Amino acid sequence: MNKVFLYQDIWTDLIFNYLxxxxxxxxxxxxxxxxxxxxxxxxxxxxxxxxxxxDAIALIGRVHRLxxxxxxxxxxxxxxxxxxxxxxxxxxxxxxxxxxxxxxxPGELLSTLMITSGTMTNRIDRLESSGLVVRDLDPEDRxxxxxxxxxxxxxxxxxxxxxxxxxxTDLLNTxxxxxxxxLSRLLKKLLLKxxxxxxxxx
Numbered sequence: 421m422n423k424v425f426l427y428q429d430i431w432t433d434l435i436f437n438y439l440x441x442x443x444x445x446x447x448x449x450x451x452x453x454x455x456x457x458x459x460x461x462x463x464x465x466x467x468x469x470x471x472x473x474x475d476a477i478a479l480i481g482r483v484h485r486l487x488x489x490x491x492x493x494x495x496x497x498x499x500x501x502x503x504x505x506x507x508x509x510x511x512x513x514x515x516x517x518x519x520x521x522x523x524x525x526p527g528e529l530l531s532t533l534m535i536t537s538g539t540m541t542n543r544i545d546r547l548e549s550s551g552l553v554v555r556d557l558d559p560e561d562r563x564x565x566x567x568x569x570x571x572x573x574x575x576x577x578x579x580x581x582x583x584x585x586x587x588x589t590d591l592l593n594t595x596x597x598x599x600x601x602x603l604s605r606l607l608k609k610l611l612l613k614x615x616x617x618x619x620x621x622x
Contacts, residue, residue, distance in 0.1 A: 511553070515568070552576060554568055555568075
């Protein structure tokens, strides 16, 4: 037999054996009743493109899916309840956690929130018109301004952050303390790698 055809046959057998094992594992998980949306997508990719690293696709897919669900089902209802958008919450939370007198320059907020100056201006305008922040003159630079939480803004973000934190605690109750620690460690490891790349590219 021609060696080329022999190697092709061996390679084909390896691919289909790999595919059979992957599908079998998926079927066992599915029979246990513990599947998620990503399992279905993963199985489809295994069937159509067994050459792909479907485990990586599944892992990133779950991170993305969790992010979508957490925002839509956990965070957004809290923002809506307090009359805030996600963007409002971001700015107010950054001011609150900065400590008294709860104010920052636009530049400091830009660095914290990683958004454009135009976007920041729109956010500040909206929050100021709602009475949640005010623009103060910077005592150390008369040409500059500082964004400060009003009492109304401090009360609004304090109520929202309380519910926000509790909702995330409730969400993670399905994990043990050990599992939460390990998950946090692994996500931090990945995030540090991505942030390092971002720092080098900027």
